[in-house]
Amino acid sequence: MTRTTRAARTRRAARLLGVALVAVASAAGLSACTPSTADRPLVAVTTNILGDVVAEVVGDDAEVMVLMPAGADPHSFEVSAKEAARLRSADLVVENGLGLEEGVARHVDAAAADRVPVFTAGDAIDVLEWTTEDDSGPDPHFWTDPARMLDVVDALGDELDDVGIGTPGATAYRERLEELDATMTTAFATLPEDRRALVTNHHVFGYLADRFGFRVVGAVIPSGTTLASPSAADLRDLAAAIEEAGVPTIFADASQPARLAEVLAEEVDVHVAIRPLATESLTAEGPAATYLGMMRSNSDAIVDGLSISH
Amino acid sequence: MNPTTSRAPARTLTVIGLTAGLTLALAACSSDPRPAAEGPTDTARPHGSVAGATESQEPQLRLLAVSATGETALHDLLTADSTDLDAVDAPEHSATDGRFLLTSDDDRTTVVDGGAWTIDHGDHTHYYAAEPRVVGTLDGGGRVEVHSSEILTAVTWPDRGKAVLLDRSALGQGELDVAARLDATVLLPAAEHLVAASDDTVRVLSADGDDVRAEQPCQDPAGGIVTRAGAVVGCADGAVIVDADGEARSVPLPDTGTGEVPRATAFAARAGRPTVAGLAGDTGFWLLDSREGAWRHVPTDRPLRAVVAVDDDAEHVVGVDDQGRVVAHTMTTGAVATTEPLVDGGARSLLQLDAQRAYLADPQDGVVHEIDFADDARVSRTIDLRVAPAAFAEVGL
Numbered sequence: 001m002t003r004t005t006r007a008a009r010t011r012r013a014a015r016l017l018g019v020a021l022v023a024v025a026s027a028a029g030l031s032a033c034t035p036s037t038a039d040r041p042l043v044a045v046t047t048n049i050l051g052d053v054v055a056e057v058v059g060d061d062a063e064v065m066v067l068m069p070a071g072a073d074p075h076s077f078e079v080s081a082k083e084a085a086r087l088r089s090a091d092l093v094v095e096n097g098l099g100l101e102e103g104v105a106r107h108v109d110a111a112a113a114d115r116v117p118v119f120t121a122g123d124a125i126d127v128l129e130w131t132t133e134d135d136s137g138p139d140p141h142f143w144t145d146p147a148r149m150l151d152v153v154d155a156l157g158d159e160l161d162d163v164g165i166g167t168p169g170a171t172a173y174r175e176r177l178e179e180l181d182a183t184m185t186t187a188f189a190t191l192p193e194d195r196r197a198l199v200t201n202h203h204v205f206g207y208l209a210d211r212f213g214f215r216v217v218g219a220v221i222p223s224g225t226t227l228a229s230p231s232a233a234d235l236r237d238l239a240a241a242i243e244e245a246g247v248p249t250i251f252a253d254a255s256q257p258a259r260l261a262e263v264l265a266e267e268v269d270v271h272v273a274i275r276p277l278a279t280e281s282l283t284a285e286g287p288a289a290t291y292l293g294m295m296r297s298n299s300d301a302i303v304d305g306l307s308i309s310h
Numbered sequence: 311m312n313p314t315t316s317r318a319p320a321r322t323l324t325v326i327g328l329t330a331g332l333t334l335a336l337a338a339c340s341s342d343p344r345p346a347a348e349g350p351t352d353t354a355r356p357h358g359s360v361a362g363a364t365e366s367q368e369p370q371l372r373l374l375a376v377s378a379t380g381e382t383a384l385h386d387l388l389t390a391d392s393t394d395l396d397a398v399d400a401p402e403h404s405a406t407d408g409r410f411l412l413t414s415d416d417d418r419t420t421v422v423d424g425g426a427w428t429i430d431h432g433d434h435t436h437y438y439a440a441e442p443r444v445v446g447t448l449d450g451g452g453r454v455e456v457h458s459s460e461i462l463t464a465v466t467w468p469d470r471g472k473a474v475l476l477d478r479s480a481l482g483q484g485e486l487d488v489a490a491r492l493d494a495t496v497l498l499p500a501a502e503h504l505v506a507a508s509d510d511t512v513r514v515l516s517a518d519g520d521d522v523r524a525e526q527p528c529q530d531p532a533g534g535i536v537t538r539a540g541a542v543v544g545c546a547d548g549a550v551i552v553d554a555d556g557e558a559r560s561v562p563l564p565d566t567g568t569g570e571v572p573r574a575t576a577f578a579a580r581a582g583r584p585t586v587a588g589l590a591g592d593t594g595f596w597l598l599d600s601r602e603g604a605w606r607h608v609p610t611d612r613p614l615r616a617v618v619a620v621d622d623d624a625e626h627v628v629g630v631d632d633q634g635r636v637v638a639h640t641m642t643t644g645a646v647a648t649t650e651p652l653v654d655g656g657a658r659s660l661l662q663l664d665a666q667r668a669y670l671a672d673p674q675d676g677v678v679h680e681i682d683f684a685d686d687a688r689v690s691r692t693i694d695l696r697v698a699p700a701a702f703a704e705v706g707l
Contacts, residue, residue, distance in 0.1 A: 073365055073436070075431070075434070075436065076365070076436060102431075130432075130433040132432060132433065134538055134539060134584070134601065135432040135433075135538075136432075137432060137433060139433070203433055203434045220665075221368065222666060223368055223369060223371065223664065223665065223666050223667075224368055224387075224388045225371050225387040225388060225664075225666065225667055225680075226666050226667065226682075226690075228390075228690070228691060229680075229682070229690035229691050231682050231684070231685035231688065231690070232685070233682065233684035233685040234666055234682070234684070234685075236684075237623070253367040253368075254367065254368070255366075255367055255368055255388070
């Protein structure tokens with residue numbers, strides 16, 4: 001028997017409460033399903049990264065409804081009543097799976113119970129595990145590896161065929177994914193092997209590291225509360241991670257990156273650049289507005305950041 | 311959190327009453343095997359999120375203080391801004407779960423939402439911020455304790471042997487919904503079960519309260535804490551630890567070889583960490599590793615009035631001694647660093663901490679001393695609160 005993760009346990013418990021809320025709302029007589037007005041088939045997609053990929057594959061042959069807004073957190077975005085209703089009348093639901101969409105899992109379950117076919121991207125890939133000192137589970141962030149995204153696109157094409165939805169964009173998008181994969185392979189190959197380390201507090205780059213031979217060095221960014229009056233002790237763990245990795249740039253979300261870089265230099269004589277990466281959500285505008293754009297901008301940032309001299 | 315209060319009297323756990331309450335609140339709706347398919351709803355919300363809450367890149371740490379007359383103020387540790395909240399009843403007792411601060415007098419208990427909290431999902435962590443507010447009042451007062459899981463908040467009044475379970479997401483939306491009332495001196499919500507102690511027994515109950523899954527003897531249960539490794543209940547001769555799978559085991563106190571050492575009746579640790587600390591009377595403190603099930607007694611030069619385990623790599627433990635000094639132990643090296651006296655040693659110790667800093671509030675001067683415990687117990691900041699705190703919480707944890 002596999003070990004239940006904390007996240008899975010919490011999701012089950014949250015579903016219990018969700019059940020109660022849904023039942024109460026139903027008793028209060030909220031409106032029922034709103035029928036779709038489009039005559040094209042409807043594909044409902046949970047995350048905006050997969051939404052972009054599905055839209056490229058189906059082209060004009062289907063309407064694509066993406067549940068997760070731009071810039072949202074895939075673990076905890078909300079679904080409106082109208083969207084939840086349309087989800088249950090979709091011709092296909094596409095989800096990431098592997099425990100990513102904690103907030104919408106019960107809506108996907110409801111659609112499945114209504115016999116809507118559900119395609120789970122995580123079922124199409126070779127899954128990595130994350131582990132901490134006292135927990136472990138499947139890593140859902142497969143999209144940081146373009147080769148795994150290719151596996152997903154292939155399996156998605158088969159699923160769309162099965163439900164009778166055309167895939168006019170599949171061949172062209174496959175080629176662009178292969179091109180992305182080749183570009184990243186070439187770009188990362190310019191980095192000396194000992195520089196291929198991501199010191200990061202992002203938890204999504206396991207698949208990228210697996211595919212392209214990077215080490216991920218987990219970094220704890222000191223709380224912003226320490227920056228007012230910092231000490232070497234505050235920065236010891238982060239400085240040790242940076243020195244062990246021997247890199248000139250760390251990739252981290254920090255509320256005050258400039259101040260953090262300054263105190264690292266002042267308190268522990270560690271000189272690094274601090275750059276964020278796009279991680280779990282496409283943005284409304286900018287380079288990370290598409291999956292391909294997000295991947296290119298991340299790989300550019302990684303290559304630039306790790307190429308600069310100390 | 312008050313280390314000097316007397317031990318709670320034992321009461322009989324009314325399992326039938328608990329079952330009835332929870333059935334009404336939770337299980338009645340689950341008789342339909344697929345109720346989520348009933349219809350769409352505007353009230354459907356993902357875990358950990360409330361209307362108006364924003365997610366952040368780092369813990370949104372804030373200090374919440376209530377004066378002896380009930381004036382309430384919030385200090386944002388990241389921006390250094392202070393805000394006044396609505397006044398509450400004059401507090402005599404208080405407790406916090408890292409988001410909510412509960413204050414009580416003899417008759418009533420008030421819940422204040424600090425509007426900042428953290429959800430730990432193992433491989434990733436969510437940090438949220440929302441508007442702080444006074445949520446409301448529960449009937450019944452006296453010494454109070456509070457412990458939360460992601461979805462439930464358990465409030466216990468150990469001296470009366472009474473407890474209630476609250477829907478935590480409703481609480482976060484300003485609604486005080488009592489899901490169940492039960493008789494217990496310790497009540498701890500875990501993800502898939504409840505741990506309730508009273509009389510001379512710790513009971514592991516299913517999350518819906520229908521089943522008693524396990525029982526473990528525990529004489530004079532007092533004090534409890536939930537860690538990543540399990541739920542801990544203090545007993546006369548040690549502790550009962552209930553792991554994530556609901557398995558209960560007893561961990562007796564070791565023989566220290568120095569005669570009778572008083573047991574711990576309260577435990578404190580950095581949010582979620584498996585090693586917890588409790589006062590050992592005037593002899594020093596106990597450390598309990600709830601993953602390994604191992605006790606350790608640590609004698610101190612002066613009696614402590616409060617103690618909290620940081621459980622970081624250096625295994626820091628932070629206490630306040632009877633002269634009002636903060637004492638930072640580094641267990642890996644045995645080093646002990648001490649501040650000057652910062653507060654009146656006879657006063658109740660209002661000590662809170664996170665991964666990097668400890669906060670000791672001064673009920674007389676209305677200031678909070680921020681201590682960098684890893685840097686020789688350096689006083690890194692002295693923060694002016696708007697009120698002289700009788701109750702004090704660090705939230706966002």
